[in-house]
Amino acid sequence: MRIQAALVERAGAAFTIRDVDLEPPRDDEVLVRMTAAGICHTDLAMRGRWPEKISPMVFGHEGAGVVEAVGAAVGSVRVGDTVALSYRSCGGCDQCTGGHPAYCLRSDLNMRGTRADGSSPLSLDGSAVFGNFFGQSSFATHALAYQTNVVRVPAALSPLIAAPLGCSVQTGAGTVxxxxxxxxxxxxxVFGCGGVGLSAVMAAVSLGCTVVVVDPNPARRELALSLGATDADVTGAHHAIDTTGRPDVITRAIGALRRRGTLALVGLGGKAEFDIMTVMYNGIRIRGVIEGDAAPATFLPQLIDLHRLGRLPVERLVTEYPFTEIEAAARDAATGKVVKPVLTFG
Structure with a gap:
């Protein structure tokens, strides 16, 4: 079928909307007509360094939409279901069967730009277009996803809410x-008040915690305060969450903890140095977290329940953009003008 997708022709290039061809779903695939897609920092980071040999590429991994077709082996959703999309996992390794699919041993399935067999269902004038990003590539009017990353959601739930649940909200709230x-x-x-950090703020506030935030952006700090946080001095915290991936911020987060406190690292980054004696002497635990260590099939419904109860007001983070304005939305996200841009499809 002919669809529209936002292509990145080479690393660092702008999003360009093009007409491309999409194959029908295979036995294990689900065809979803997109109604919304959130823009995540990971989309922007990977756009800047995606390998040329697997370009042009379609990103997007916070999709929401309606199922239009399912493969013969798919039994969890059916045509007409309203769904949210999340990360892909194999469903069969010991991490998946043990309830921790975020640490799936086939995590490459999310980042290879192709199906597991190396093929791509997308093409342009007969040449391959790469995708399958997080098992979806939702910066398109239609996407192929999988049983492990498609979650049914209530039809009445706004797609502006459903879309961010699949990554940024899941990561922040799940970490807590x-x-x-x-x-x-x-x-x-909480260090860094983007979509992930503010989702962590909302989750911690919902548990009755005292939440202290650190962010250089006054507007984001104000939003965090309106969600129940404070920007008091950060000392003696039981828990700290770094969403920035910056070595200097990680060092500060370690220093903010009380003895036997825990630091969760959720931000993309490179290398960080810290004082080993400080960590040892104070019994500090450092934990890396992917996707909030959440299983989407069970965790997204929990998030929807929290939203229904008014304890996870995701709409406070969202700014809506039409799909045709994806480049402007990405620019606003990169500069910090908005927290969570969500693309909508007419």
Whole structure:
């Protein structure tokens, strides 16, 4: 079928909307007509360094839409279902069967730009277009996804809410609810108030925690405060969350913890140095977290319940853009003008 997709022709290039061809779903695939797609920092980071040999590329991994067709082996969703899309996992390795699909041993399935067999369902004038990003490539009017990353959601749920659940909200809230699991009254320090950080703020506030935020952007700090946080001095925290991936911020986060406190690292970054004696002497735990250590099929419904109860007001983070303005939306996200741009499809 002929669809429209936002192509990145080479590393660092702008998003360009083109007409491309999409194959029908295979036995294990689900065809979804997109109604919304969030723009995540990961999309922008990977756009800047995606290999030329697997370009042009279609990114996007916070999709929401309606199922239009399913393969013969798919039994979890059917045509007409409203769904949110998340990351892909194999479903069969020990991490997946043990309830931790975010650490799937086939994590390459999310980043290879092709199906597992090396093929791509996308093409332009007979030449391959790469995609399958996080098992979806949702910067397009239609996307092929998989049983492990398609989650049914209520039809009445706005796609502007459903889309960000699949990554940024899941990552931030999951870090609090699944990994740190603070007790009411604990202090949680959140470094960086983007979509992930603010989702962590909302989740921690919902548990009755004292939440302290650090961010150089006044507007984002103000939003965090309106969600129940404070910007007081960060000392003696039970838990800290770094969403920046910056070595200097990570060092500061370690220094903000009390003895036997825990630091969760969720931001993309390179290398960081810290004082080993400080960590050892204070019994500090450092934990890396992917996708909030969440299983989307069970965790996204929990997030929807929290939203319904008013404890996870995701709409406070969202700015809507039509799909045709994807480059402007990406620019606004990169400069910090908006927290969570969500593309909508007419």
């Amino acid at each position: 609810l699944n990994v740190l699991r603070p007790s009411p009254g604990d202090t949680v320090a």
